[in-house]
Amino acid sequence: MQFSFSERLKQLPPYLFVELDRKKAEAVQRGVDVIDLGIGDPDLPTPDFILERLKEAAQRSANHRYPSSEGMKAFRCAAAGWYKRRFGIDLNPDTEVATLIGSKEGIAHFPFAFLNPGEVVLVPSPGYPVYHIGTLFAGGVTHFMPLTAENDFLPDLNAIPEDVLKKARILWINYPNNPTAATAERPFFEKVVAFAKEHGLIVCHDAAYSEMTYDGYKAMSFLEVPGAKEVGIEFHSLSKTYNMTGWRIGLAVGNPDLIAGLKKVKSNVDSGQFNAIQEAGIAALESDQSCVETMRQIYQERRNVLVSGLRSLGLNAPSPKATFYVWLPVPQGYTSQTFSALLLEKAGIVCTPGNGFGAPGEGYVRMALTVSTERFKEVIERLKGIL
Numbered sequence: 495m496q497f498s499f500s501e502r503l504k505q506l507p508p509y510l511f512v513e514l515d516r517k518k519a520e521a522v523q524r525g526v527d528v529i530d531l532g533i534g535d536p537d538l539p540t541p542d543f544i545l546e547r548l549k550e551a552a553q554r555s556a557n558h559r560y561p562s563s564e565g566m567k568a569f570r571c572a573a574a575g576w577y578k579r580r581f582g583i584d585l586n587p588d589t590e591v592a593t594l595i596g597s598k599e600g601i602a603h604f605p606f607a608f609l610n611p612g613e614v615v616l617v618p619s620p621g622y623p624v625y626h627i628g629t630l631f632a633g634g635v636t637h638f639m640p641l642t643a644e645n646d647f648l649p650d651l652n653a654i655p656e657d658v659l660k661k662a663r664i665l666w667i668n669y670p671n672n673p674t675a676a677t678a679e680r681p682f683f684e685k686v687v688a689f690a691k692e693h694g695l696i697v698c699h700d701a702a703y704s705e706m707t708y709d710g711y712k713a714m715s716f717l718e719v720p721g722a723k724e725v726g727i728e729f730h731s732l733s734k735t736y737n738m739t740g741w742r743i744g745l746a747v748g749n750p751d752l753i754a755g756l757k758k759v760k761s762n763v764d765s766g767q768f769n770a771i772q773e774a775g776i777a778a779l780e781s782d783q784s785c786v787e788t789m790r791q792i793y794q795e796r797r798n799v800l801v802s803g804l805r806s807l808g809l810n811a812p813s814p815k816a817t818f819y820v821w822l823p824v825p826q827g828y829t830s831q832t833f834s835a836l837l838l839e840k841a842g843i844v845c846t847p848g849n850g851f852g853a854p855g856e857g858y859v860r861m862a863l864t865v866s867t868e869r870f871k872e873v874i875e876r877l878k879g880i881l
C-alpha cells in the first residue's frame with residue numbers, strides 16, 4: 495500500500511532546520527561538547543510545591559475519570575483570580591476562561607471555530623509557526639505582517655492592503671514576542687483594538703511570555719485596554735512561567751463568544767487536561783509567585799553575561815527586557831544560515847537561524863537563555879576564537 499499525505503499536510507511550510515539538525519547530530523556524534531541555545535524550553539525544573547500538588551492530586555481517584563474539555567471550574571476560577579491580581583481584570587470563570595492542553599493546542603484550534611475556507615488571517619513574521627499552521631489547517635489564507643527593527647518589531651497595520659483586509663477575520667499578535675523579544679505598550683494595543691473594530695477583526699493575543707520580564711519591566715495584558723474584550727481573547731501558558739512545558743497546561747481568556755467557540759471545538763476533539771495537572775496548575779497560579787521572581791533573576795543574570803560578552807566581541811546584541819531570547823543581528827557578510835552554521839561548525843554552539851521563523855527574520859539568529867551562566871561564559875570564550 496502507498497499512502498500519500500493529504501493536500502492539507504502537503505501545504506505545510508518546509509522545515510527549515512533540517513540541515514542544522516543534521517549538523518548538530520553529526521557534531522554530537524563526533525564527540526563535540528555542543529551548547530544548545532536553539533530550543534525555547536526552560537532547562538530548570540518545575541518548582542517542588544507544584545510537583546507535590548500533582549502527586550497528591552494524582553492519588554485521588556476522582557481525578558482519574560474524564561476531565562471536562564472546558565477545564566475544571568476550580569482551574570478556571572484560579573485563572574480568573576490570577577488575572578485579577580496580576581492585571582486588575584475581572585473575568586467570569588464560566589464564560590470568559592477556558593483551560594487548554596498547552597496554549598499551542600488552543601492557538602491551533604481557534605481558527606476552526608471562526609474561520610471559513612478562503613478567509614484571511616493576519617500573522618506576524620517572523621513568528622511562532624502555529625498561527626500560520628492553524629490557519630492552513632482551517633482552510634484559511636495567511637497574510638504575513640513583517641516585524642522589522644525599524645518598526646520596533648510591531649506590525650504596521652496601515653501597510654495591510656485593503657483587499658486583504660476585506661477578507662481578513664483574525665489578527666494575531668504576540669508580546670513579549672517570540673522570536674524578536676520585542677515588547678508592546680498601551681498605545682499599540684489601543685491601536686489594535688480600534689483597528690479590529692474598524693475592520694471587524696478578531697484579535698488573538700499570545701501572551702506566553704508575559705511573566706518572563708527583566709529589569710523591573712512588567713508586561714501588560716491586551717485585555718487592560720478599554721474595548722479589548724469586545725474584540726479579542728488572550729492566550730496564556732504555564733509552560734514558560736512555571737517551567738512546565740512538559741505538563742501541557744494553558745488558558746484562553748476574554749470575549750465570551752470567542753471563548754464559547756473555542757470550547758465548542760475542543761469539546762469535539764479533546765476531553766480536556768488531566769484534573770491532577772489542572773490542580774497542579776492551580777497551585778502555581780495561586781502561589782505567591784516568588785518562584786517566578788527566582789527564575790527572572792536567573793534568566794536576567796544569564797542574559798547579562800551573554801549580551802555583555804557578545805558586545806565585547808563587537809556584536810550588536812540588544813538586551814531583551816522580556817522573553818528568554820536574544821535576537822541577534824548577524825555580523826556583516828553573513829546570513830542567518832551561514833552565521834548559525836559557523837557557530838555550530840567552529841564553536842559547537844547551536845542557535846536558530848532567524849529566517850526559520852519567516853523571511854523577515856533573515857539577518858538574525860535567535861539564542862535562548864536556557865543554559866547556565868557558566869555555559870554562557872563558555873559560549874563567549876568559544877566565540878572569541880572565531881569572530
Ligand SMILES: *Cc1c(COP(=O)(O)O)cnc(C)c1O
Nearest residue numbers: 596597598622672702731733744
Ligand atoms: C512557548 C510558546 C507558547 C506556549 O506553548 P505551550 O503550548 O503553552 O507550551 C505559545 N506561544 C509562543 C509564542 C511560545 O513561544
